[in-house]
Amino acid sequence: MKRLLLLLFCIIPVCLFARNKQGKPLLDSLIKAITHTKEDTFKVAILNKISAMYWEYDPDQGISYGQQGLALSQKLGWKKGVSTAYVAIGVNYRYKSEYQKSLEYYRQAIQINEEIGYQRGLAAAYSNMGVVYVDQSDYAQALDYGFRALKINEASNNKVGMSGNLTNIGLVYDQLGDYAKALEYHTKAMALYREINDRNCILIAHLNLGIVYREEKNYPAALENITKAMQLCEELGNKTCLSDAFGCLGDTYKGMGDYEKALEYLSRGIKLDEELGNKESVAEKVTTTGLIYLDRARDSTGKLQKNSSVSARHDDVKKAIEYLSRAAAINKEIGNLKALSENYRDLSTAYELSGNDKEALQYHKLFMVDKDSVFSQQNKIKLSNLESRREIELKDKQILIGRLEIAKKRNEAVFYIVGIVLLLLVIVFVYRNYASQKKLNVLLSREKKRSEDLLLNILPFEVANELKAKGSADAKNFENVTVLFTDFVNFTGVGEKMTPQELINELHICFKAFDGIIDKYKIEKIKTIGDAYLVVSGLPVPDANHAEHIVRAAIEMSRFMQDRVKQLGDKTFQMRIGIHTGNVVAGIVGVKKFAYDIWGDTVNVAARMEQSSEPGKINISQTTYDLVNDKFFCTYRGEIDAKNKGKLGMYFVEGPKS
Numbered sequence: 001m002k003r004l005l006l007l008l009f010c011i012i013p014v015c016l017f018a019r020n021k022q023g024k025p026l027l028d029s030l031i032k033a034i035t036h037t038k039e040d041t042f043k044v045a046i047l048n049k050i051s052a053m054y055w056e057y058d059p060d061q062g063i064s065y066g067q068q069g070l071a072l073s074q075k076l077g078w079k080k081g082v083s084t085a086y087v088a089i090g091v092n093y094r095y096k097s098e099y100q101k102s103l104e105y106y107r108q109a110i111q112i113n114e115e116i117g118y119q120r121g122l123a124a125a126y127s128n129m130g131v132v133y134v135d136q137s138d139y140a141q142a143l144d145y146g147f148r149a150l151k152i153n154e155a156s157n158n159k160v161g162m163s164g165n166l167t168n169i170g171l172v173y174d175q176l177g178d179y180a181k182a183l184e185y186h187t188k189a190m191a192l193y194r195e196i197n198d199r200n201c202i203l204i205a206h207l208n209l210g211i212v213y214r215e216e217k218n219y220p221a222a223l224e225n226i227t228k229a230m231q232l233c234e235e236l237g238n239k240t241c242l243s244d245a246f247g248c249l250g251d252t253y254k255g256m257g258d259y260e261k262a263l264e265y266l267s268r269g270i271k272l273d274e275e276l277g278n279k280e281s282v283a284e285k286v287t288t289t290g291l292i293y294l295d296r297a298r299d300s301t302g303k304l305q306k307n308s309s310v311s312a313r314h315d316d317v318k319k320a321i322e323y324l325s326r327a328a329a330i331n332k333e334i335g336n337l338k339a340l341s342e343n344y345r346d347l348s349t350a351y352e353l354s355g356n357d358k359e360a361l362q363y364h365k366l367f368m369v370d371k372d373s374v375f376s377q378q379n380k381i382k383l384s385n386l387e388s389r390r391e392i393e394l395k396d397k398q399i400l401i402g403r404l405e406i407a408k409k410r411n412e413a414v415f416y417i418v419g420i421v422l423l424l425l426v427i428v429f430v431y432r433n434y435a436s437q438k439k440l441n442v443l444l445s446r447e448k449k450r451s452e453d454l455l456l457n458i459l460p461f462e463v464a465n466e467l468k469a470k471g472s473a474d475a476k477n478f479e480n481v482t483v484l485f486t487d488f489v490n491f492t493g494v495g496e497k498m499t500p501q502e503l504i505n506e507l508h509i510c511f512k513a514f515d516g517i518i519d520k521y522k523i524e525k526i527k528t529i530g531d532a533y534l535v536v537s538g539l540p541v542p543d544a545n546h547a548e549h550i551v552r553a554a555i556e557m558s559r560f561m562q563d564r565v566k567q568l569g570d571k572t573f574q575m576r577i578g579i580h581t582g583n584v585v586a587g588i589v590g591v592k593k594f595a596y597d598i599w600g601d602t603v604n605v606a607a608r609m610e611q612s613s614e615p616g617k618i619n620i621s622q623t624t625y626d627l628v629n630d631k632f633f634c635t636y637r638g639e640i641d642a643k644n645k646g647k648l649g650m651y652f653v654e655g656p657k658s
Helices: 023-034 041-056 059-076 079-095 099-116 119-135 139-155 159-175 179-196 199-215 219-236 239-256 259-276 279-297 310-334 337-354 357-421 423-458 461-470 491-495 500-520 546-571 601-611 622-628
Strands: 476-488 524-529 532-537 575-589 595-599 618-621 632-642 646-656
Touching (some): 023 041, 041 079, 079 099, 099 119, 119 139, 119 159, 139 159, 139 500, 159 179, 159 199, 199 219, 199 239, 219 239, 239 259, 259 279, 279 310, 279 337, 310 337, 337 357, 476 491, 476 601, 524 595, 532 546, 546 575, 546 618, 546 622, 546 646, 575 601, 575 622, 622 632, 622 646
Antiparallel strands (some): 476 532, 476 575, 524 532, 575 595, 618 646, 632 646
16 A cells, blocks of 8 residues: 655644644634635735645645645745745645656745745755655655755754654655664654644554554554554544555455455445545555455465365455456556556456466566556656756756856946946946956856856767757767667665665766766767666767677676676676667757657667676677677577567677687
């Protein structure tokens, strides 16, 4: 079941209407209060509070109230209200899974809070950004922003903020499988929630503790905490959390093997989710129900149980197929490819148990197709995150240049005013302005060079020059190039053994070494996608020896990683390399975020070569082998199916012949 992430954001207190109310009653009282409130900062506070609370019930309504709070804040010129509205709107977009919009609102809040020195608001924005990075499985960023927020809140002894930060950090460690640390942070959060008497947050802390205990298979502790959370949900009328509590109880009883109780709570959760219109949660619980029937029908070997009646076994298989098919239909409707792929996999197993091999094979094929789609989608998300970071860097450069231009205009204005008053002061000012202008020109020259260096760091030299000359760059077809993909084996598993900073440092050292190697062979770097590294030889400047150069570079990259493994052991990574030769199209993507990229079957086949490689090995296609077999010792590995290419031979490169 999904984890509950406590979204802590700074909002101006509205104590007049809160009294002892929490949850939906408080929300209803705030909505009634709006109609009797003047258009002042107090009304902004109410609107933002409503927006911040609405994510649990109707995020679209939450966005609407947040936009009202934002508009009124801007009208009043109240920047603190503007920043709070941005955070509240971002929370609602996050619940709709529109992560880039959510991050954009948080960044605007950060910018305003830094300008006005609003530390509590800055901590709130950091905290919520960390939550979005958890959703995107970027745990290093999530911990970074979580600890930033915690540091600010500890400095001001903001217990409300600290408790939320502790919860979010605990959830990251839960996702990383470090349950000891997860329990440590959730327990600290619970203590603070009790101190400030926030019942909504206490129930979420109970639910999070229950989830961690369940994953540790400490079922008595899990049941105790989830049951307490369920009771609080019913008291507060929080149906969303109540649905999650039902789902967690179902998962817990499933782990204990008490299928009847598991099915009972899952059924109650499904009914509640259907009332709330939460299709994603319905699909999760329906999937779990199907898996329970599947588990009940088969023994530990994966075959049908022998100690139950034939009729009962086949009824369970039939129900498993019924529930898993329903879950697949919902996941297909909402576009949850990962969950849909898993549904297809489980349906294949169920049909195999039922003796329907034809349907089992069909769903296995669907599973494999969707599995590839999920891989592609994850890569797009990683690329989107990289592009977002690049856009922020470019915006920072533009802001700095803008400030320099403002400073220049201010100096000129002072020059004219002083010049009218007294000639002597004009002479003095001219001298001072000349020195200031000279310094400013040096700064502008440096910034221009830094901007050009940044452009050359994003685009090839030839493409950057074309872009500066024409304002645009044409896409081009390159008939004969060689593409190389690398990927670190068990990146997540190795990363769990490192701190976030150690993980980032190791990636930087490896990719910096790779950059130096490809520069040596005049190979063009296209991009890094998380722990993957993509380069191409033979463009934008043609190279007759493109295949040989990229294979030699691959050998040096592989040796570098092998030496690293000898030095560091499990503190670094083993690497697979895949290479293919063919045609690609290359050009600039987009108008706001310049990104030089390549497309075509050649890129896809190179990725397949990498996936079919082995740790420490360089896997090349038949096409590349035909170009380099006289230069390198190679071992034939067999064939692989490649989309639009048919079967392709594969070879491991063993080393150079000379």
